[in-house]
Amino acid sequence: MTSKLMISISLLVFLATIASISSNPAIGKKYDLMGGFDFLGVCLRNCAQCKKMYGNYFEGQLCADACVKFKGKIIPDCEDIGSIAPFLNKFE
Numbered sequence: 001m002t003s004k005l006m007i008s009i010s011l012l013v014f015l016a017t018i019a020s021i022s023s024n025p026a027i028g029k030k031y032d033l034m035g036g037f038d039f040l041g042v043c044l045r046n047c048a049q050c051k052k053m054y055g056n057y058f059e060g061q062l063c064a065d066a067c068v069k070f071k072g073k074i075i076p077d078c079e080d081i082g083s084i085a086p087f088l089n090k091f092e
Contacts, residue, residue, distance in 0.1 A: 040072035044072075052077075058084070
């Protein structure tokens with residue numbers, strides 16, 4: 001009899017614990033599944049930073065369009081010529 005009572009109490013405690021747990025998933029928000037970073041936002045901010053650094057030599061709109069097109073998978077680094085080469089132009 002006491003073992004049935006203990007099992008019943010344990011089951012009730014377990015169910016109460018499960019019922020009180022709430023989750024807050026980040027999927028579908030501004031977080032990436034692989035790390036919690038907003039890669040699109042980082043990409044756009046880097047485009048803006050490169051535009052400030054290079055001025056008319058840097059195509060900021062083209063960079064931002066690439067961020068949106070590739071969903072932030074290609075992040076420009078203003079100090080890495082290879083990552084910003086597609087967005088540089090000769091200003092004369």
